[in-house]
Amino acid sequence: MAYELTAVGREAGAEPKGRVGEYEDRLAISARDGDSAAFDLLVCRYHPRLLRFALRMLKDPLDAEDVVQATFVRAYRGLQRYRPGAFFSSWIYRIALNECRRKLRGRPPLSQPLDAGAGIPDPAESRDPQRSLVVGDRNRLVRDAVSSLPDNYREVMVLFYFEDMSVEETARALDLSVSAVKVRLHRGRAKLCAALADCL
Secondary structure, X not given: XXXXXXXXXXHHOOOOOHHXXXXXXXXXXXXXXXXXXHHHHHHHHHHHHHXXXXXXXXXXXXHHHHHHHHHHHHHHHOHHHOOOOOOHHHHHHHHHHHHHHHHHHOOOOOOOOOOOOOOOOOHHHHHXXXXXXXXXXXXXXXXXXXXXXXXXXXXXXXXXXXXXXXXXXXXXXXXXXXXXXXXXXXXHHHHXXXXXXXXX
C-alpha cells in the first residue's frame, strides 16, 4: 500500500461514510443501553485501526497497545456521554488521541519513524521487485518526514492521510474547526514538501 499524499477532492467536504456512521451510532447506543455484544463489535472494528494509529503516534508497540486498551476502557465508561449522531469514529479517535498525548507527556521525544502500519503488500509491487524497492523507500521517507513534524501537524496528517478520515471527521476528532484542519493540512504539507525536497 503506497502512502502517497494524494487526497484529491477529499477536502471539499464529501462524507461517504454516512451509512457506516449510522451503523456504528446504533451499536454505540445499544452498548450504552447495556448490550455488551454491540460494544464487542465496536472493539473488533476499531482495535486494528486504533492500534495502527497509536503506533504511528507513539512509535512503540507496547505503549500503543496500552493506549488502545485505555481507549476502550474510557470509551466504555464514557458511553453515557456519547451523543447519537456525533460519529463514533471521531469520538473514539479523540479518546485515543488524548491517551496518546497523555502517554507522550512524560517521556522524552523519540526519533524513530512512523510504523509502516498495516503492511499489506500491493500485488503489483510484488511482481516488480525494483518498483517495490523504490515505493518502499519512498514510503519510508514520507513516514519519516511525517513523524518529524510538530505534533499539531503530525496529528492532522496521520488522521487525514494514514487513517483516511475526512476533514470533518479529523476536525471532530481533534476538536478543531474545519478551517483550522485545512490550514494545518496545508502547512503540514508545505513542511513535508520542504523536508522531502532533497530526498525525492
